[in-house]
Amino acid sequence: MAKEHTGKGPHTNPAGGWGSARAVGSILVKEHRLLHGSRVLTHQNKPDGYMCVSCSWAKPANPHPFEFCENGAKATAWDITTKRAPPGFFAEHTCTELESWSDHELEAVGRLTAPMRWDPQTDKYVEIPWQQAFDEIGALLRGRDPDAAVFYTSGRASLETSYMFALLARMYGTNNLPDSSNMCHESTSVGLPKAIGVPVGTVTLEDFEHTDCMLFFGHNTGTNAPRMLHQLQEARKRGVPIITFNPLREPGLVSFTNPQSPVEMLTGKETRISTQYLQLRLGGDTAALAGLCKWLIEADDAARASGGSPILDHAFIAEHTHGFEAFADAMRKTDWQEIERESGLTRADLSQAAATYAGARAAMLLYGMGLTQHRNGVQSVQMVTNLLLLRGNIGKPGAGVCPIRGHSNVQGQRTVGITENPDKVPADKLRELYHFEPPAKKGMNTVEACEAILEGRVSAFIALGGNFARATPDHYRMEPAWRNLDLTVNVATRLNRSHLLHGRHAYLLPCLSRIEIDRQATGEQAVSMEDSTGCFHGSRGIQEPASGTLLSEPAIVAGIAKATLPPNPHVDWDRWVGDYSLIRDAIEATYPKIFKDFNRRMWNPGGFHRPLGACERKWETETGKANFIVPETLDDDPDMPETGADVIRLMTTRGDNQFNTTVYALDDRFRGVYGTRKVIMLNPDDMARLGLRENDVVVASTVAHDGFRREVGGLTVRPYNIPAGCAWGYYPECNPLIPLWHHAKESKVPAAKSIPITLRKEA
Ligand SMILES: Nc1nc2c(c(=O)[nH]1)N[C@H]1C(S)=C(S)[C@@H](COP(=O)(O)OP(=O)(O)OC[C@H]3O[C@@H](n4cnc5c(=O)[nH]c(N)nc54)[C@H](O)[C@@H]3O)O[C@H]1N2
Ligand SMILES: Nc1nc2c(c(=O)[nH]1)N[C@H]1C(S)=C(S)[C@@H](COP(=O)(O)OP(=O)(O)OC[C@H]3O[C@@H](n4cnc5c(=O)[nH]c(N)nc54)[C@H](O)[C@@H]3O)O[C@H]1N2
Ligand SMILES: [Mo]
Numbered sequence: 123m124a125k126e127h128t129g130k131g132p133h134t135n136p137a138g139g140w141g142s143a144r145a146v147g148s149i150l151v152k153e154h155r156l157l158h159g160s161r162v163l164t165h166q167n168k169p170d171g172y173m174c175v176s177c178s179w180a181k182p183a184n185p186h187p188f189e190f191c192e193n194g195a196k197a198t199a200w201d202i203t204t205k206r207a208p209p210g211f212f213a214e215h216t217c218t219e220l221e222s223w224s225d226h227e228l229e230a231v232g233r234l235t236a237p238m239r240w241d242p243q244t245d246k247y248v249e250i251p252w253q254q255a256f257d258e259i260g261a262l263l264r265g266r267d268p269d270a271a272v273f274y275t276s277g278r279a280s281l282e283t284s285y286m287f288a289l290l291a292r293m294y295g296t297n298n299l300p301d302s303s304n305m306c307h308e309s310t311s312v313g314l315p316k317a318i319g320v321p322v323g324t325v326t327l328e329d330f331e332h333t334d335c336m337l338f339f340g341h342n343t344g345t346n347a348p349r350m351l352h353q354l355q356e357a358r359k360r361g362v363p364i365i366t367f368n369p370l371r372e373p374g375l376v377s378f379t380n381p382q383s384p385v386e387m388l389t390g391k392e393t394r395i396s397t398q399y400l401q402l403r404l405g406g407d408t409a410a411l412a413g414l415c416k417w418l419i420e421a422d423d424a425a426r427a428s429g430g431s432p433i434l435d436h437a438f439i440a441e442h443t444h445g446f447e448a449f450a451d452a453m454r455k456t457d458w459q460e461i462e463r464e465s466g467l468t469r470a471d472l473s474q475a476a477a478t479y480a481g482a483r484a485a486m487l488l489y490g491m492g493l494t495q496h497r498n499g500v501q502s503v504q505m506v507t508n509l510l511l512l513r514g515n516i517g518k519p520g521a522g523v524c525p526i527r528g529h530s531n532v533q534g535q536r537t538v539g540i541t542e543n544p545d546k547v548p549a550d551k552l553r554e555l556y557h558f559e560p561p562a563k564k565g566m567n568t569v570e571a572c573e574a575i576l577e578g579r580v581s582a583f584i585a586l587g588g589n590f591a592r593a594t595p596d597h598y599r600m601e602p603a604w605r606n607l608d609l610t611v612n613v614a615t616r617l618n619r620s621h622l623l624h625g626r627h628a629y630l631l632p633c634l635s636r637i638e639i640d641r642q643a644t645g646e647q648a649v650s651m652e653d654s655t656g657c658f659h660g661s662r663g664i665q666e667p668a669s670g671t672l673l674s675e676p677a678i679v680a681g682i683a684k685a686t687l688p689p690n691p692h693v694d695w696d697r698w699v700g701d702y703s704l705i706r707d708a709i710e711a712t713y714p715k716i717f718k719d720f721n722r723r724m725w726n727p728g729g730f731h732r733p734l735g736a737c738e739r740k741w742e743t744e745t746g747k748a749n750f751i752v753p754e755t756l757d758d759d760p761d762m763p764e765t766g767a768d769v770i771r772l773m774t775t776r777g778d779n780q781f782n783t784t785v786y787a788l789d790d791r792f793r794g795v796y797g798t799r800k801v802i803m804l805n806p807d808d809m810a811r812l813g814l815r816e817n818d819v820v821v822a823s824t825v826a827h828d829g830f831r832r833e834v835g836g837l838t839v840r841p842y843n844i845p846a847g848c849a850w851g852y853y854p855e856c857n858p859l860i861p862l863w864h865h866a867k868e869s870k871v872p873a874a875k876s877i878p879i880t881l882r883k884e885a
Contacts, residue, residue: 162202162637163195165664167349169727172637173651173661175201175278176781178527179347180327180655183728191348196779196786200616201635202665205232207617209249212238216245217622225592225854226785229616234632235669240624247621247630252673252681255629260685262609262627263582268295269563270581271609272571275301275540276588277529280636280649281658282705283675284531285712286698287586288539288547290683293558293690297565298580301540302588303532304568308869309494310525311536313503317749319742320734322533324522325486326655327728330357332520335482337475338366338396339407339506340492340875341526344374344792345778347654350526351378355393363482365475366396368492369404369773369845373792398475403466404771404848405496405758405876410465410472411505412756416453417476418512423454433480438514442739442748449508449750456756464756466845484520485513491775494525495875497759499866504751511748517739527654528782534652537716537732538709542567551712556692568594569870572862575603582609583625584682586675589783591620595860595872599830613678618783633675638663640674643700647674650706650724657729658720676702762825762878769825770808773875774853774860783854795840799852802881803842808849814839818883822851824859825878832859835884849879 165171167181176197211231217240220228237255238247250258263271273291275284291299303311311321318324330353343350354364355378366375376399377392402410422433439446458469465472479485487510493502506523507516515521527533539547542565549560566574572594574580583590591597591604604610607625613633614621621630634640640647640663648662673681680695698705703721710717716732723730735742743749754760758771776782777790777799789796793803802822804814814820818839824832834856844850853874864873 162198162665166194166198169725170662172663173530173659174198175530175636177347178530178532178654179349180653180657181659181729182327193345193348193778193781197781198637200784200786201637203232205230206235206668207231207233208235209238212247217247217624218245220617221619221622224785225619225783226788228618229784231617233615233668234617234630236632236671238630240628242626255631256681256685258627259609259611259629259682263294263686266582268561269298270579271296272298272300272566272580272583274571274583274585274588274590275299275535276586277302277532277535279535279586279675280531280651280661281534281538281709282649282702283586283679284535284540285538285705285709286676286679286683289552289556289693290679290687292547292552292560293556293683293687293693295561297542297544297561297563298571299540299542299565300568300571301532301535302529302593303536304870305593305872306491306528306532307494307525308567308871309499309503309866312869313500314507314523316743317504317507317751318516318523318736319748320736321536322656322734323524323654324516324734324736325524326657326731327353329486329520329522333357333484333486334362334520335479335485336362336364337479337485337487338364338368338375339487339489340368341488341490342372342374342776344372344378346490346776347526348374351395354378354395358393358395363397363478364395365398365400365478367400367402367407367410369401369848370850371399371401371843375399398471398478400467400471400475401843401845403464403845404773405498406465406467407493407496407502408464408498408505408753408758409461409756410467411502411509412453412456412753413458413461413465413467413469413472414476414479415505415509415512416456416461417473418480419450419453421476421480434512435514439511442741443511443750444745444747445750445752449752452752460756464758479509480513484518485510485515486520486522486524488524488526490526492875494866494871495873497761497864497866497873497876498755499871499873500868501753505753507748508750511750516748517737522737525654531651533654533656534658537652538713542570548712555708555711556690558690567870569862569865569872572596572600575607576600576862578606581607583607584611585620586613586679589618589620591623592618592783592854592857595857595864595874596832596862597858598832599862611682613675616784631678632669632672633678634663634667634672636661636663638665638667642674642677642702647702649702652732653729656732656734658717658724658732659729660724674699676705758876759873768812768880769878770804770847770849770881772802772822772849772851772856772859772877772879774851774856774877775875777852798838799855800836800838801840801851802837803840803844803850805844805846805848806841807846809839809841812881814881814883816841820881821884822856822859822879822881824861825880826861826864828861830861832861834858
């Protein structure tokens with residue numbers, strides 16, 4: 123039987139396995155829903171069931187009997203809990219008092235049950251009727267400069283809701299539509315179109331069956347997309363090499379025991395996942411990728427000089443790409459010393475990885491936040507495509523680029539109009555369908571919205587889910603600024619800190635979770651979403667709603683829209699709410715190529731795939747080809763102030779018991795952290811150098827010369843297997859340390875994986 127981890131030391135057992143099965147059981151027991159919860163889980167990620175509310179990993183056409191993972195089960199239990207935060211709870215607590223509660227304590231109260239408005243006299247949220255809430259919000263929005271309002275979306279809202287929300291903002295007159303992907307894969311959305319002409323990944327589930335090699339950058343799969351371990355395990359059984367680049371040895375990427383395989387569970391048989399594990403420096407990805415490209419280009423030069431067989435796919439390069447010569451020259455000129463210094467990896471290790479890649483007929487490259495949340499995040503994404511293009515690894519079976527997306531519909535909401543960029547929406551279609559002039563001025567993304575809030579240029583903030591104030595950087599600068607807003611509206615399932623940092627007028631509007639049955643005029647409704655592999659799926663709720671007073675997200679968006687916008691005979695919000703298939707018809711009419719025959723195809727087992735030019739080697743770029751893009755620098759952050767030896771780089775990351783700012787419990791068993799999230803993990807040599815010992819309590823301070831003091835105290839020091847000069851701590855506890863301006867240059871994704879800090883012992 124697999125050894126179970128019981129002690130307090132770091133986890134050494136495979137991901138999945140008995141620890142996973144027990145953890146699922148325990149959270150469901152805690153939520154008093156064990157039996158019922160288990161029945162619910164059998165409907166998760168099935169063609170006729172509901173799509174998991176946790177990650178966005180692809181849903182197979184032939185699902186396992188239990189197509190869920192430990193963390194999907196936790197997210198489900200969190201939504202179908204019996205715990206409630208009714209108006210009576212709010213009658214007992216002022217907002218000021220609740221502000222002192224932790225993220226976990228706030229959400230743990232339970233599901234919100236009734237619409238509420240903040241009462242300035244008592245400093246409490248008080249129940250009001252839905253129609254009154256809509257009318258008041260409408261009155262407060264009308265007459266305002268549309269560009270002083272911000273419409274934020276977290277990535278869980280369905281395609282239907284997102285489409286309506288984007289339309290509401292544009293009919294109101296603004297493109298201020300920031301979303302969670304602005305903090306997440308925006309480096310992908312900016313980097314890929316210039317390189318290969320698509321904003322999303324090209325890999326589908328089928329490609330996993332045909333690939334000969336996988337390169338994995340900056341993703342904690344065992345925790346953040348656990349179902350994907352099945353694909354990795356199957357590939358490993360075929361002997362496919364997996365090369366991982368990650369500063370931490372994440373257990374899920376080291377080995378895996380399938381909790382749904384009785385044989386593996388009983389025998390403790392585990393699959394080794396990574397065949398080569400390279401613990402690079404934080405932000406060393408551009409340099410590491412440059413090392414791989416350099417090796418390939420020079421090995422090809424040598425092979426051709428000696429009459430050997432080429433390493434690069436010259437036919438593909440000639441027919442399909444642009445900029446190869448300039449890129450190849452730049453790589454030839456880059457010296458190994460610089461590559462080794464910036465990546466923290468040796469030439470020998472990089473050469474071994476490059477040789478493995480060169481030996482694969484079809485290779486794919488997968489990545490997560492370790493790549494995108496850096497100052498040079500966009501450049502690293504483009505180094506990914508450079509490496510793939512060298513061997514024609516885009517647009518053939520088993521090959522391609524696979525950005526592993528975050529929220530379950532974060533990719534989809536961008537597809538249906540959630541974007542601050544007016545060039546990314548079909549204005550002609552909106553004009554034709556709804557007879558209004560879509561705003562042409564570029565709107566604000568997340569960082570720009572924060573800047574505008576600080577500068578007093580925003581007066582109203584409408585949030586469709588999420589926890590904006592907690593997920594964004596620079597908490598101590600931002601928190602007072604929220605108070606200056608005139609209006610805050612939060613559509614949410616559970617209480618969080620953003621609801622407490624409210625404006626002068628504040629509304630908290632509780633909605634159905636998509637696990638719940640959504641009954642409207644024409645009967646029970648379904649919604650849809652797009653997964654990480656560009657496939658669209660239908661999803662039907664199966665659980666009775668947490669409260670009879672809840673409205674669905676489409677109904678809430680329609681309520682606000684009708685109360686705010688002048689009547690428009692071309693948009694019948696009520697009919698849409700009565701029958702969501704009409705919203706899907708509208709989506710299809712707006713995006714006919716992507717959503718052809720939407721209402722029927724959304725129930726295809728495995729979903730239906732959106733057309734992507736790059737998959738067919740049609741390049742929708744300025745040059746009409748796939749572009750090699752020369753990196754500007756190998757340095758992760760060339761703009762970082764000159765730093766001394768006492769400065770270390772901090773990454774802020776998720777633990778095993780959280781979904782973003784939703785903290786289920788304080789343990790992170792894979793990494794051996796129990797009962798706290800206020801820790802900072804350091805390389806033992808750095809600890810010695812800085813005079814720190816295990817269990818010392820320290821204050822971390824950001825190194826930034828802009829006149830603001832950014833500190834987080836109460837962090838317990840722990841030694842960890844992490845490269846020298848690097849440290850890790852938890853998101854969102856460490857977010858006060860990220861300066862708002864410390865973001866990826868082109869995409870403005872906050873550089874949450876590389877914050878320059880110093881440490882001092884707490885007095
Ligand atoms: N259970 C669960 N599932 C989730 C989420 C959740 O919170 N909980 N969140 C969802 C969301 S919104 C997202 S975006 C995804 C996030 O999923 P991930 O992309 O896995 O995000 P993080 O947890 O931030 O982990 C980042 C990983 O990158 C590594 N890393 C850090 N810096 C670097 C670097 O410089 N280079 C490289 N190569 N690696 C680095 C870290 O060690 C870590 O393994 O997960 C989604 N799924
Ligand atoms: N330091 C640091 N900061 C980061 C990151 C990092 O790695 N490090 N990661 C960034 C990333 S990748 C992301 S995606 C963002 C996440 O930012 P957000 O998406 O804004 O935050 P979440 O924590 O996912 O939002 C949780 C809240 O959503 C609400 N909610 C849950 N389900 C529903 C639903 O079905 N409908 C509605 N209307 N509301 C619902 C609940 O009230 C819950 O409290 O954070 C970013 N911030
Ligand atoms: Mo994300």
